[in-house]
Amino acid sequence: MDDELLSIGSFAREVGLTPSALRFYGDCDVLVPAHVDAVTGYRFYSPDQVARAVLLRRLRAAGVPLPEVGAVLDGTAEQARAVLAAHAQQAQEVAEAAQAAIEAILDSLPGGARRTLARVGGAELASAVRQVSPSVGDGAARAEFPVLGCILVELDDQEVRLVATDRYRLAVRTLRARVEGPAARLVVDAAAFGDVASWALPFAEVGIEVDERGARVRGGGRAQNLPTSDEGFPDYRLILDALPSPRNRLITDRNALRAALLRSPGPAVLRTEDQQLAISGGTFQPAVHTGPPLRIAFDPAVLVPALEAGVGPDVLLEISAPDQPVVVRSADQGSFTTLVMPVHTEGTRTTP
Template sequence: MTAMNDDEPLMGIGAFARRVGLTPSALRFYDDCAVLRPARVDATTGYRYYAPEQAPRATLLRRLREAELPLVEATAVLDGPPEEAREVLRAHLRRSTESAAAARAAIEDVLRELPGGARSGQARVGGAELAGAVRQVGSAVAVGTVREEFPVLGRVLIELAEQELRLVATDRYRLSVRALRPLAIGGEPCGLTVGIEELRDLAGWARGLPEVAIEVDAGEVRVRGGGEERALSVADEAFPAYRMVLDGLADARHRVITDRAALCTAVAERGGDGPVVLRTGDGVLTVEGGRTLSALCTGSPLRIAFDPAVLLPALEAGVGPDVLLEVASGGEPVVVRSADQGSFTTLVMPVRTP
């Protein structure tokens, strides 16, 4: 217990609790845990007394606990060196963000599936922007036997959430997400799936319009623009919980930035059967058996393989001159996106390296 000058004003536990925003029971608990000791304890009554200079520590402790920081980690922030405190807080922030995102995705999925759970939302976007988004995600829609087995993968999710209009498609080997910032948006978070063929027809019509209004309401999707209205057929099947996949991505250990068009050409030229293998080196990206491209590479040297029929459409759907590949490991989804634009993201599964 810290020695105090008897002339210094001390506060009883009730007054100190009111000052710092903690309850007296919480202060007793923190005393028992040796996290926040009182300045003095009356030997006869057992009453606890606190000094004014203890208020900043108590206030910081309250804020940390309100953020649901475990007491052991809160103690590290209070008493450890600044760098350790930053590391603890950043780790807790990552965990909290991931947990909140997973909970949000799960709850929104359940709400959509509950009887009578249909919700409505509206958004206005540029017609050409919507058409471009349809083109970008369209390559990830399932075809052939995968679509026959899982019909919902032959559709595109149109979702209104978090002030964005999102188009999402997946064939299990790729996952493409295009987020648009609407000119205006309202209503509740909601989403429905529509057929890709119908959506492509809509894109051709919307391309020449300055803007279109999209309405999702009670199991219907309607699009208005240029004095016309078009309704899209929707399905009752639940779309895969794609946000849980995105939120569960491991941190990238390797990043590669290279010319997108050149990489498309190199992958297309590779031809033949089997996977296409990419290898990073000192400032280069090599397509084994093909071209070597200039590249910005971070992380240790990397060798990773893809099915060219999966990788090439993901590259071609991108925007801008450069492409960014983010790789956590050879067995996890690889993030493919524009180097300077994060609004379109595709995940591509690698294959076994030959």
Template sequence: MDESEELLGIGAFARRVGLTPSALRFYDDCGVLRPVRVDPASGYRFYGVEQDGRGVLLRRLREAGLPLVDVRVVLDGGEAEARTVLRAHLERTRRTADTARALVEGLLRDLPMEAPEQPLGRAVVGGAELASAVRQVGPAVADAGTRAEFPVLGCVLIEVDDEELRLVATDRYRLAVRVLRARTAGGGPCRVLVDAAELADLATWALRQQYVDVEVYGDGGCLVGEDGERRAFVGRTAEYPDYRLVLEGLDDVRHRVIVGRAVLRAAFAEREKGAALTTRPGAQEAVISGGGGSPVTVSAVCTGPSLRVAFDPAVLVPALDAGVGPDVLLEIASGTAPVVVRSADQGSFTTLVMPVRERVSRETD
């Protein structure tokens, strides 16, 4: 280093990079951030301005909780090594956070509800109805891989509004909305996010109740049975996708297909992503083809012009399973727009499924 270049004392350098002087002394002793020069008489440490970047990165890594062994790899190792270390640390922090959250939620559930607190909203619905609604929206909850990246998609949104109880779930490829008409309701519009696994456990309990009072509080809520037994749940604080914008933004329906739910499921179940459904004007049938299987013709009531739309069976089949009754109604705007999947005799349950690019198999199509 040129002797004419400015050197910074430990206090000035600490302010520049956001570390304390004591931390800098520690990192010097550890060999992670050495000063440019140490005065032999006074022992004072001096740093160069070119060390700013390393100092700031060191601070950020420590704020992220990386141990010094990993910090050294990121600072001095190659790019591939740094990425490996950072990804491993990210996974560790996620697991730690999940464990801590589960423990705290358990503690909160074990605490008695505060008697003076009044719910923001409440709705009384049939216990079996609530359990069925949870089962129906469940397939649209994100899988473990997606939840690791977007934890909020592992939740179900519960809304109380205008004498209705709504349950909403989405994994970005599906959107499920189930509306229950409340027998009685009170309070203003409110919502709460509940972990899907926790809600499934509550649904098992609700199935044994004739009626359940769903109460929503600011940080969670509870289900109250007819005998006064209370089952609390913990709310999640996160921004949930605006499902109303999605529903309001749907294009006008150009095609409607009514088909047996079990028949359509069987036709898609063993196929790979990209299997297609084809309809033609005036034909009382639909053809399912592609995706590694032979074409299958099924009876259907079809309206609208000719249509060919492809699906991922791993997404479509669970949506069909979540329906009720023997029939399913598909409302389709185009081969690329979200497809509305409804139980033909239950308009209060709606699932949106995203089409995919068609996979053509020369051997079977």
């Protein structure tokens, strides 16, 4: 192997991207490692790839969707200018709409025991609760299994993990934290946790505290109790560990896919066609697809909330089989993963 090649960690520091982002871009064939060790799987990069990686980082920082990044990285100067001009116009329109919405919202607002303590940002905690909440069970599922109306909170290994499931979706969000004391695991009522997370939002840092008296969130010299349950939460690790390797990877515009699903009157069939995603009803949109031809169906009521909980302009679907959970994630936040069950309709299957 060339002595000049850089490890993924060294290359990440050089170009300002995280190792998880580099792995994502490699899997998507946007920034493929110069060498992958056949025994260890370690990835190495050439110094010649630095310029491409820096440009990729700048494009992603500007919010350019991944299906359009290739036109800038590999297309002509004219193609790159056209893509960037169109994206700049769209970004301006989105920013103006967001500013108007925020201003409207602002106008509507009225004037000693053994313990575990995890310190996280208040905004980070609020965001994590918001992201996993769509996967909390409600209605009949919650009536049959009350624990599905709760969020699992794990404090260990300098991380806080939030987990929620309704048996059709599973969401896991991991936060880096400063954890003091023994590992702790608690099951918290989701509705109450949402209220506490909203309260914690303004604080630069809050503490999730667990001791023999219960659990609470502390911030600004005050505390909010977290109502907990003694019921056993489903073992989400068994589900994650049992996932087979994906045969299909599909990347497309997250908001465009959401809009198309909302227009679907019933189960939405997704199929790939010449690097485009076709959605039942005749909607086509650009996509990056790897793997065999794909045809799979989803209940919009299940998939749309998973898309809404994501971040960034793109969504990645990792699909192993039409009857297996589909991993929904984004390049912009590897710490948040949702599993969504597809539905069966006539002819919806991945090609064997």
